Amino acid sequence: MKPFTRVLSAFAVGILLQGGVYLYLDQYVFAPTTEFNVAGANKDDTKNFPDVKEGTKYVSYDHQFMAVVTENSLKIYKAGESNPTTVNLKGRSISYFNWMPDRNYAIMGLYRSNEVVMARLNADDPEHEVDTELEDLPRESKIVDAAYSEATNVVYMKVKVRENTYRIYRTDANYDTRRVYMQATDIGHIGVFYDEDNFFYDNVRTGDIFMFNGVEGGWRVINPPGRFRFIGVDMDKTIYIARVDEDNNALTVYTGKLGVGFQPVYKYNHPTTFNELTLSDVKDIIKNGSEETTKVTDDDTSSQSSSQSSSSKSNKSNSENKKKS
Secondary structure (H helix, E strand, C coil): CCHHHHHHHHHHHHHHHHHHHHHHHHHHHCCCCCCCCCCCCCCCCCCCCCCCCCCEEEECCCCCEEEEEECCEEEEEECCCCCCEECCCCCCEEEEEEECCCCCEEEEEEEECCEEEEEEEECCCCCCEEEEEECCCCCCCEEEEEEEECCCCEEEEEEEEECCEEEEEEECCCCCCEEECCCCCCEEEEEECCCCCEEEEEECCCCEEEEEECCCCCEEECCCCCCEEEEEECCCCCEEEEEECCCCEEEEEEEEECCCEEEEEEEEEEEEEHHHCCHHHHHHHHHHCCCCEEECCHHHHHHHHHHHHHHHHHHHHHHHHHHHC
C-alpha cells in the first residue's frame, strides 16, 4: 500500500472511531430512559433504603438509588442494600446535587477555593464521574442551581460569585461549556424546556422574567406589565410565574405559553413569601385549591387587564430600552 493511501486509511478509521464514540455517548450514555415523565422526580420515598440520620437525602427518579449528601461527603445507596458506595470528592465540597429527572445520572456542583466543577455521576458506577471545569471564575465561587433539558442534553448552571451576584454557564452533550451573558446578575429562579434549548430566569431586583434561546442566542422579556418572578416550567411547556410586591411577596400566580401570553389563575389571600413557593405546590393549588388562596374569575381577569392596559405602553417602552441596553 502506498504511503499516501495508508495516511488516508488511517484518517478514515480515526473519523469512524470518533463518530462511534460520540454516537455511543449521545444515544446510550446520555439517552433518556423514559418518555420524559418527571412525576416521581420529587418523591423522597426512602422505604427501600437504610434509615440514615445525617445528610440530605435525594432519591433517583425510579427509586433505585438514594444519595446522602453533606457538604463534604457523598454516599450512594442502592435499593435493598445496606452498604453504600462512598464517592471520593478529591478534596472538594458539594454546593449542589440533584438526580436527572429521566435517568440514573446525577448533576453535582463541586468546588474549592480556586476550582468550580460540574460533575455528572453514573449511579451504576458512582466512582467514575465526568467533570466539566468552569473557567475564569472568582475565588470561592460555587454552583448553586442547575436546569436540565432532557431531550437536548443541555445543562444551565447558576453560579454564585458573591452575595446576590450570579452568572449562568451552559454545557451540552459535547461538553462545550461557556458562560452565557445575561441581562442581570441578581438572578432568581431558573428553568429550561425539556425538549428545547429555551432557558428562563428572573431578575430579582427589577421583577422581569427573561427567555434566552441557547441556539440562536436571542433573549426577550416575557412577563406582563408589573413585577413578576419565575416559578418554573412543566412537561407541557406551561410557564408558571407570580406577580410580586416590592418585598418579593407573591400576590397572584399566572400560567402561560410562549407566543400566547399569561393569565392569572389564583391569588393569595395574604401576601406569601415568594421563596416559599414550589412548582409542585403551585400546581396542586391550581388543581385542588386551598384555604389560603382564591381562584381568579373571568371578571377579575377583565378588570385586571383593563387596569394594566393603561400602563402597557410605558412598560413596553421600558422593556425595549432594557433590550437596547
